[in-house]
Each structure stands twice: as C-alpha cells, then as structure tokens.
Amino acid sequence: xxxxxxxxxxxxxxxxxxxxxxxxxxxxxxxxxxxxxxxxxxxxxxxxxxxxxxxxxxxxxxxxxxxxxxxxxxxxxxxxxxxxxxxxxxxxxxxxxxxxxxxxxxxxxxxxxxxxxxxxxxxxxxxxxxxxxxxxxxxxxxxxxxxxxxxxxxxxxxxxxxx
Amino acid sequence: xxxxxxxxxxxxxxxxxxxxxxxxxxxxxxxxxxxxxxxxxxxxxxxxxxxxxxxxxxxxxxxxxxxxxxxxxxxxxxxxxxxxxxxxxxxxxxxxxxxxxxxxxxxxxxxxxxxxxxxxxxxxxxxxxxxxxxxxxxxxxxxxxxxxxxxxxxxxxxxxxxxxxxxxxxxxxxxxxxxxxxxxxxxxxxxxxxxxxxxxxxxxxxxxxxxxxxxxxxxxxxxxxxxxxxxxxxxxxxxxxxxxxxxxxxxxxxxxxxxxxxxxxxxxxxxxxxxxxxxxxxxxxxxxxxxxxxxxxxxxxxxxxxxxxxxxxxxxxxxxxxxxxxxxxxxxxxxxxxxxxxxxxxxxxxxxxxxxxxxxxxxxxxxxxxxxxxxxxxxxxxxxxxxxxxxxxxxxxxxxxxxxxxxxxxxxxxxxxxxxxxxxxxxxxxxxxxxxxxxxxxxxxxxxxxxxxxxxxxxxxxxxxxxxxxxxxxxxxxxxxxxxxxxxxxxxxxxxxxxxxxxxxxxxxxxxxxxxxxxxxxxxxxxxxxxxxxxxxxxxxxxxxxxxxxxxxxxxxxxxxxxxxxxxxxxxxxxxxxxxxxxxxxxxxxxxxxxxxxxxxxxxxxxxxxxxxxxxxxxxxxxxxxxxxxxxxxxxxxxxxxxxxxxxxxxxxxxxxxxxxxxxxxxxxxxxxxxxxxxxxxxxxxxxxxxxxxxxxxxxxxxxxxxxxxxxxxxxxxxxxxxxxxxxxxxxxxxxxxxxxxxxxxxxxxxxxxxxxxxxxxxxxxxxxxxxxxxxxxxxxxxxxx
Numbered sequence: 001x002x003x004x005x006x007x008x009x010x011x012x013x014x015x016x017x018x019x020x021x022x023x024x025x026x027x028x029x030x031x032x033x034x035x036x037x038x039x040x041x042x043x044x045x046x047x048x049x050x051x052x053x054x055x056x057x058x059x060x061x062x063x064x065x066x067x068x069x070x071x072x073x074x075x076x077x078x079x080x081x082x083x084x085x086x087x088x089x090x091x092x093x094x095x096x097x098x099x100x101x102x103x104x105x106x107x108x109x110x111x112x113x114x115x116x117x118x119x120x121x122x123x124x125x126x127x128x129x130x131x132x133x134x135x136x137x138x139x140x141x142x143x144x145x146x147x148x149x150x151x152x153x154x155x156x157x158x159x160x161x162x163x
Numbered sequence: 164x165x166x167x168x169x170x171x172x173x174x175x176x177x178x179x180x181x182x183x184x185x186x187x188x189x190x191x192x193x194x195x196x197x198x199x200x201x202x203x204x205x206x207x208x209x210x211x212x213x214x215x216x217x218x219x220x221x222x223x224x225x226x227x228x229x230x231x232x233x234x235x236x237x238x239x240x241x242x243x244x245x246x247x248x249x250x251x252x253x254x255x256x257x258x259x260x261x262x263x264x265x266x267x268x269x270x271x272x273x274x275x276x277x278x279x280x281x282x283x284x285x286x287x288x289x290x291x292x293x294x295x296x297x298x299x300x301x302x303x304x305x306x307x308x309x310x311x312x313x314x315x316x317x318x319x320x321x322x323x324x325x326x327x328x329x330x331x332x333x334x335x336x337x338x339x340x341x342x343x344x345x346x347x348x349x350x351x352x353x354x355x356x357x358x359x360x361x362x363x364x365x366x367x368x369x370x371x372x373x374x375x376x377x378x379x380x381x382x383x384x385x386x387x388x389x390x391x392x393x394x395x396x397x398x399x400x401x402x403x404x405x406x407x408x409x410x411x412x413x414x415x416x417x418x419x420x421x422x423x424x425x426x427x428x429x430x431x432x433x434x435x436x437x438x439x440x441x442x443x444x445x446x447x448x449x450x451x452x453x454x455x456x457x458x459x460x461x462x463x464x465x466x467x468x469x470x471x472x473x474x475x476x477x478x479x480x481x482x483x484x485x486x487x488x489x490x491x492x493x494x495x496x497x498x499x500x501x502x503x504x505x506x507x508x509x510x511x512x513x514x515x516x517x518x519x520x521x522x523x524x525x526x527x528x529x530x531x532x533x534x535x536x537x538x539x540x541x542x543x544x545x546x547x548x549x550x551x552x553x554x555x556x557x558x559x560x561x562x563x564x565x566x567x568x569x570x571x572x573x574x575x576x577x578x579x580x581x582x583x584x585x586x587x588x589x590x591x592x593x594x595x596x597x598x599x600x601x602x603x604x605x606x607x608x609x610x611x612x613x614x615x616x617x618x619x620x621x622x623x624x625x626x627x628x629x630x631x632x633x634x635x636x637x638x639x640x641x642x643x644x645x646x647x648x649x650x651x652x653x654x655x656x657x658x659x660x661x662x663x664x665x666x667x668x669x670x671x672x673x674x675x676x677x678x679x680x681x682x683x684x685x686x687x688x689x690x691x692x693x694x695x696x697x698x699x700x701x702x703x704x705x706x707x708x709x710x711x712x713x714x715x716x717x718x719x720x721x722x723x724x725x726x727x728x729x730x731x732x733x734x735x736x737x738x739x740x741x742x743x744x745x746x747x748x749x750x751x752x753x754x755x756x757x758x759x760x761x762x763x764x765x766x767x768x769x770x771x772x773x774x775x776x777x778x779x780x781x782x783x784x785x786x787x788x789x790x791x792x793x794x795x796x797x798x799x800x801x802x803x804x805x806x807x808x809x810x811x812x813x814x815x816x817x818x819x820x821x822x823x824x825x826x827x828x829x830x831x832x833x834x835x836x837x838x839x840x841x842x843x844x845x846x847x848x849x850x851x852x853x854x855x856x857x858x859x860x861x862x863x864x865x866x867x868x869x870x871x872x873x874x875x876x877x878x879x880x881x882x883x884x885x886x887x888x889x890x891x892x893x894x895x896x897x898x899x900x901x902x903x904x905x906x907x908x909x910x911x912x913x914x915x916x917x918x919x920x921x922x923x924x925x926x927x928x929x930x931x932x933x934x935x936x937x938x939x940x941x942x943x944x945x946x947x948x949x
Contacts, residue, residue, distance in 0.1 A: 023287065037198035038191015040416070042365045043449040047870035050365060078191035088189055096185040099835045102843060103666030104188030105195065105366040105416025134879035137870075139365045139417050140666050142842035142907075143878035 027062035049136030078108035102140035179835035215863025217300035232288025250638035275455030330523035347469030358856035359461035366416020388423035389703035412693030418665035420533035459534030478516035615922025619913030625902025628793025654764035661701010662713030680721035707902025718897030723787035734778035815941030844907020
C-alpha cells in the first residue's frame with residue numbers, strides 16, 4: 001500500500017484538505033476527490049490539453065502535475081468561470097455565440113487556456129491567439145470558431161463592451 | 164465573426180438559435196461517463212496482449228489478486244461469456260463469419276487485445292494489478308499487411324478464413340466492359356494506398372456498470388452511439404433478458420463512428436459488475452484508445468477508368484482491398500468498408516459500365532469499424548484522381564472534365580443500381596471554382612510560387628434506411644427510427660429519439676423540428692435520447708442519419724400529437740376537426756374564427772385532469788408514437804471542395820492557403836451547426852490527407868501509441884474554411900433536410916491531394932497515397948526548385 005500524504009489545496013478560492021497518495025495527479029484530485037468534474041482527461045500525457053487549469057494564473061496540464069506539487073498555489077478550474085447562479089462569463093458566452101464547441105469535452109481546457117492567456121496578453125492579435133489555441137486539441141470544430149470566440153472576447157474586453 | 168443566421172420568419176427550423184447544450188458544457192456541468200460516480204464503485208483496467216499473434220498458453224492472475232487495492236481479476240475462462248459475432252447473409256465464398264470473444268480465449272490476434280480484466284479500489288491500483296499479470300504466449304507468425312495476409316502460405320489470423328479473406332464480393336460487372344476498355348481512346352489508372360486512421364474522439368471510450376436490486380436490472384452507462392444494440396449484445400453475451408439490461412448514455416465527447424460498434428470492454432466491465440454486484444467503471448486511457456480501439460481507412464485501390472476523347476467517362480474497373488485488422492465489428496461486419504466502396508464508387512459521375520471487386524482482409528492489427536465517411540473519403544479520392552489524370556492526358560481543364568461527367572438530371576439511376584435524388588452537383592462545382600477565381604487564387608497560382616489548386620466533387624448518401632442495409636445483406640439491419648412524444652399536464656412536451664448525439668446538438672435541432680410542427684417555443688420542448696428504458700427502440704447515430712431519419716420520426720410523432728390536440732379541441736369547441744388548426748402559439752384555434760382557441764395547457768388539463776370531458780373514443784393522456792424509414796435508396800447530400808496549397812521545397816511541407824466548401828445538405832435545420840459539422844469534418848479529412856497514420860512494425864507492434872507519435876492537427880495546421888450553402892430540399896425527409904455529418908471528411912482528402920499534385924505539375928511526379936509524406940513532396944520538388 002502506497003503511503004498517504006496530507007495535502008492542502010486552494011481551488012477556486014476555497015481551501016481543501018486531502019489525504020492522498022503522493023502519486024495522485026492534480027486532475028484526478030480535482031475530478032474525483034473534489035468532485036470538480038468540469039476539467040476533463042483526454043490523454044494523460046500532456047498533449048491534448050483537455051485538463052488545462054490555471055495554477056497561479058498560468059495554464060497548466062493538470063494531468064502532468066501531482067496534486068502534492070501545487071500546495072501553495074492558487075488553482076482555478078472551469079467551475080470558477082460562471083457566476084454562482086449559473087450565468088456565463090463573457091468568454092463562455094463568446095464560445096456559445098461562435099459555436100466554438102460541439103461535444104464540449106475539450107471545451108473546459110480551451111476556456112482555461114484562453115482565460116489564462118488573455119489575462120496575461122489582453123492585446124493579443126488573432127494570429128497570436130491562434131498560436132495559443134494550437135496548444136490544445138479539439139476533434140469537432142476545426143478550431144476556427146474557437147479562435148474567433150477568443151478573439152472576439154479579447155476585442156470586447158479591450159473595448160469595454162463585454163457581454 | 165459568424166453572425167447567427169436567422170431565416171424564415173417565425174420558424175425555428177432554419178434559425179441558428181443558441182444551442183441548448185451550451186450552458187452546461189461551458190460551465191463544466193456536463194456529465195460525461197467518467198463524471199459518473201456510484202457508491203462502492205470499483206475501477207477496471209485490462210491486461211492486454213503484448214504480442215500481435217500468439218496462442219495463449221497460460222493466464223496467471225494470482226499475483227494480480229495479491230496487489231493491494233485489487234478486488235478481483237477475471238480471464239475469459241472466469242467470466243464464460245458468449246462471443247460478439249457480426250454476420251452478413253452472404254454465401255460462403257463471399258463472407259466468412261468470425262467471432263470476437265469478449266476476452267481473448269485461446270489466441271490473441273493483435274497487440275492490445277484484452278486478455279483479462281482487473282478490478283480494483285481505484286484506477287491506480289487497477290493499473291498496478293495489470294502490471295502483475297503473467298500471460299504466457301506461444302508466438303505465432305503475425306501477418307501485418309494485407310499483401311502479406313494474401314500471400315501463399317500466409318499464417319491464418321482466423322483458422323476458418325482461408326487466405327485471411329473475410330469478405331470477397333464482385334459486384335456490378337457490366338457486360339462488355341472489357342471491350343469498353345479495349346476500345347477507349349484514353350484509359351487512366353490510379354493505384355493508391357490510404358493510411359490507417361483513428362477516429363480519435365477526445366473523450367475515450369468508457370463505461371460504468373452497476374446491478375440495481377430494486378429494478379432487477381444491470382444498468383450500463385456507456386458512451387455509445389448505439390445504446391439499443393449494446394443492450395442486445397450485452398444481454399446475449401451475459402445470458403440476460405433484454406429487460407434485465409438498461410443502457411443509458413451521458414454526455415458524449417465525440418464518437419465519429421468509433422463509438423457506433425459494440426466494444427468488448429464495455430461487455431467485460433458489465434460482466435464484472437454482475438459478478439461482483441458492485442458498480443464497475445472502466446475508462447479507456449489514451450494509449451489503449453490509440454492501440455486497441457476500432458480503427459479505419461487502411462485501403463488499397465487499383466482502379467482503371469476509360470474515357471472518350473472528349474473526356475466523358477466510359478467505364479470504371481475497380482479492385483478494392485480493405486485491411487480490416489483482427490476482428491469483424493458488430494453490427495456492421497468487416498464488410499463495412501469494401502461493401503460501401505463497391506456500391507457507391509461511381510460517386511457523382513455518369514458511369515455507363517462498372518465492375519468492382521471488394522475484399523476485407525484480416526490481419527494482426529487492431530480491428531476496424533466505421534469512421535466518419537466510411538470508404539467515401541477513399542473512393543472519392545480515387546475518382547477525383549482519375550478525373551484529374553484523364554484531364555491531364557486529354558488536355559482538358561480539370562474542372563471542365565468534371566462538368567462533362569457530373570449527373571445533372573435527377574432522379575438518376577446509376578450503373579450501381581442506386582437512384583440519386585436531386586442535388587446540386589454541377590452548381591456546387593461551378594460556384595466553388597468561381598469563388599476561387601474571384602478571389603484571385605488562379606493569379607496567385609501562376610505567380611511562380613509552388614502553389615496548386617485542387618477540387619473534389621462528391622455526393623454522400625445520408626438517408627440509409629433499412630433498404631440500403633438489407634441490400635448490403637447485413638444480418639442485423641439498421642435503418643428505421645421510432646419517436647414517442649408526450650405532452651404533460653402543463654402543455655409542454657418531451658420527445659424521444661432513438662438517435663444519439665455525440666456533439667451534433669440533437670437537444671437543439673430536434674427541438675426545433677418539434678417546435679415548428681406543434682407551434683411551440685423550443686423552451687417548451689425536451690428531447691430525450693440515450694436511454695433504452697425510456698426509448699422504444701432506436702438505431703443510434705451514424706451515417707448522418709440523425710436529422711434525416713431520426714428527425715423525420717420526431718416530426719411524424721409531433722404531427723400525430725397535433726392531430727390528437729385538434730380532435731380534443733374540436734370536441735370542446737363544438738367544431739369539426741378539419742376546421743381546427745394549430746395556431747403557432749401553443750394552442751389550437753378555429754380556422755374560421757381564430758379568436759376561439761384553446762391553449763395546449765387547457766387541452767392537456769382536460770386530457771389528464773378532466774378526462775370525462777374528452778370526446779367519445781378518445782382515451783386520456785396525450786402521447787403519440789411514429790416511426791420513419793427511408794423510401795427507395797435514400798437521399799444524397801453533395802458538395803464541392805476547393806483547396807489552394809503551397810508546398811515548401813525545403814521541407815516538403817504542405818500549407819493550405821485557402822479552403823472553400825460549397826455544400827448542399829438540403830434545408831439546414833440550424834445553419835451554424837451545419838457549418839460546424841463541415842469545418843470539423845474537413846479538419847479530420849485534412850488530418851487524413853496530411854498527418855494522421857496508425858503504423859506498425861514488422862512484428863505488429865504499434866508505432867504510434869501516444870499523441871506524441873499520432874499527429875493530430877492543431878489550430879496551427881487547420882486553416883479557416885469558407886462555406887457557401889446551396890439548398891436542394893429532400894422530398895421525403897421532414898423539413899427537406901439531408902444529412903450533414905460526414906461531408907467535410909469525405910471531400911477534404913481528394914481536394915488536398917489534387918491541390919498538391921497541381922502544385923507538383925511540371926515535376927513529372929504524381930502522388931496518390933495518403934497521408935501525403937513530406938519526404939515524397941520534397942523528393943518531387945528536388946531539382947526543380949533547387
């Protein structure tokens with residue numbers, strides 16, 4: 001039996017205490033121990049990006065990180081984007097308006113990728129956005145509508161006309 | 164940006180309304196199979212074959228059972244389940260039935276084949292358990308390619324299948340075809356091999372199975388495109404009555420055909436749950452998905468086409484060999500690819516003489532099944548290469564030669580005995596070329612850079628009713644669909660569909676259809692899918708059938724319910740039924756006196772709470788059931804794709820500069836969703852043309868077991884895609900819609916390959932295989948572009 005370790009995480013602003021095996025990945029802890037199933041697992045080897053979450057504001061592949069490694073960090077998942085009453089953020093609304101999702105499985109990863117990127121680079125050009133969107137895989141949309149959704153969100157934030 | 168397309172005042176169909184699926188999926192509140200957690204749930208992983216071909220000498224799971232956290236481990240002998248067997252009603256020389264055990268019993272036939280299932284407290288422990296398994300194999304020589312499989316004295320993958328041939332059919336041998344070829348002024352030939360591909364839904368396969376003592380039922384939650392068929396196979400393998408099995412489908416993260424066959428892992432996991440009387444979850448990891456899930460598309464074509472001097476096609480003579488891997492898939496069988504190619508190869512062209520042989524060959528590789536487009540990406544590629552080659556030989560413009568050959572008068576019955584309903588084959592071709600000319604791409608092409616323009620013109624049958632599958636001689640014949648609609652006491656409705664959305668937005672589009680038929684707001688409509696206990700029967704989603712067939716059943720059921728409402732209203736308003744009509748605002752009114760109306764809520768109140776007021780002979784409650792099957796040979800969507808590529812002489816890389824798609828899927832229920840289907844399909848088609856390939860070494864070991872090796876294109880490789888819509892309504896489906904799921908995938912490889920060859924003009928090299936290798940492009944350009 002593997003040893004059990006006590007781990008304290010801060011997820012979406014809330015402190016959570018866990019007793020887990022050290023080998024447990026962040027994505028498994030988020031999904032299965034904390035019940036935050038919005039973050040998805042597509043490959044478990046860091047290529048597809050479906051498990052992307054924000055760690056101290058930066059997009060991170062939660063399948064490549066052990067939960068024990070991010071004890072002192074601020075972790076944000078897709079569940080943090082919409083308001084408690086369920087109303088969607090400007091970024092989520094643009095994804096819907098542009099049909100930037102079909103099956104919706106990769107979507108939380110793209111949302112967190114874009115959320116982290118736009119916070120750091122609010123002035124990003126569409127080409128830069130496309131380059132960042134290329135970090136994750138989507139099998140349904142052909143990417144164009146994802147790029148357009150992120151680009152429109154960025155433009156509206158700059159204009160101060162957020163939905 | 165894409166402005167929403169609103170059309171047709173007041174109608175839901177034709178309007179790109181906000182998708183009803185979006186809010187939960189965007190908020191992370193979707194429920195996919197891995198999100199399901201049940202009390203006491205255990206986790207399964209599979210011990211999988213490490214050799215491509217071998218006799219199982221011993222399976223020792225004692226060490227597995229000793230691993231901390233492991234609860235149980237079962238081999239085939241422990242579970243004693245029946246096999247999964249897919250059958251064709253074809254004579255023995257055309258089809259050899261083989262079966263697929265749920266866990267390998269005596270022999271393994273590919274690397275990744277499940278040999279035992281390990282069930283543990285958590286997935287980590289299950290993987291520890293798998294590591295501890297000891298399986299002893301006696302190695303057998305593997306056959307890794309179709310040519311090796313067909314060689315004299317080749318080892319047999321299935322003892323019952325001589326020459327490793329599962330299907331061998333020769334169809335449509337037009338009398339006198341040899342003379343046609345002997346006398347034709349121009350005969351061109353295309354020999355091509357297309358790479359094995361993985362449909363690769365982002366969500367891997369998965370299942371949660373649990374026995375419910377209260378319902379006396381095995382509940383299987385699985386991400387399948389065909390829930391009722393999973394129930395049938397599971398019941399049969401496990402010796403249960405169908406009523407003892409309930410299959411439900413949560414949100415599904417894509418499928419693309421890979422999830423429309425019955426997988427052995429879902430049965431094994433369910434059997435383990437039955438044995439242990441505890442919930443068992445299995446979630447496929449990406450390595451297993453890349454090496455052991457159903458694959459597709461590895462085909463070899465040798466096709467000749469005869470043309471007259473003016474470029475009219477005179478005859479087509481085809482030999483198609485499909486490498487189906489180790490097992491025949493249920494329900495479609497190993498015939499899925501060769502039979503599709505054989506029946507439909509003439510595509511959009513008037514072909515007077517046709518002969519074809521189609522074979523399914525079994526090899527020691529992961530089995531294959533349907534994948535978005537099924538064979539059509541390949542044979543369209545072959546047909547379009549033949550057109551280009553003949554155009555070059557005869558000195559005719561490549562678009563012009565297509566114009567001379569496309570079907571323009573409908574209905575048209577082809578040499579393949581298929582009747583094509585009206586489409587816009589010629590119009591889509593003309594418009595696609597016009598767009599690229601108007602945008603100046605022909606000037607760019609001739610500017611001295613290594614640029615080429617390529618087209619593909621195709622149709623795709625999207626209404627495969629039972630007739631089409633019966634013709635294929637499948638033992639189990641898909642085709643129809645049944646919908647049941649109920650109005651509740653408050654006047655809102657729930658409609659079931661036997662189709663199963665895996666990203667195509669049925670909750671929105673089906674609701675649009677119901678809302679229009681009943682004159683309701685879509686907010687008043689709920690769509691129920693993916694539950695064998697709640698849905699009478701259904702054939703699931705594949706072959707772009709959801710809207711054409713499922714949507715038509717939903718529409719028919721809605722109309723029946725509308726008739727019931729009119730009958731009750733007529734009685735209550737003391738009027739003739741014929742004088743009552745749905746008012747488009749959730750009520751029934753008198754045609755001649757519209758002010759006299761009853762809302763659905765008022766009618767439902769009578770139907771449920773004051774049934775004594777109902778007319779004589781009308782029972783209480785409000786519900787209707789209707790089924791739909793396709794008359795004749797179905798309906799055909801069509802499109803022309805135009806692509807501009809630039810080649811990099813230094814690296815052999817292919818960059819797509821422009822992609823134009825002119826598509827016609829009849830009436831689009833939701834244009835934005837249609838465009839989404841097009842773009843996603845085109846991305847998968849480009850992937851097949853340029854990037855993706857499942858490869859094996861000589862021993863049958865997979866060489867692309869992770870996404871590091873299996874190159875799925877990203878936003879950096881997939882271009883923006885311009886879509887133009889034409890609309891040739893279908894005469895027999897609800898709303899005139901045709902299917903829209905697969906066209907993009909079908910058209911893209913041919914157009915990209917033709918564009919690359921156009922760019923290579925003058926080099927003397929023509930490439931016919933996909934994926935197009937950078938090395939081949941580089942070699943072709945070497946010397947010509949120093």
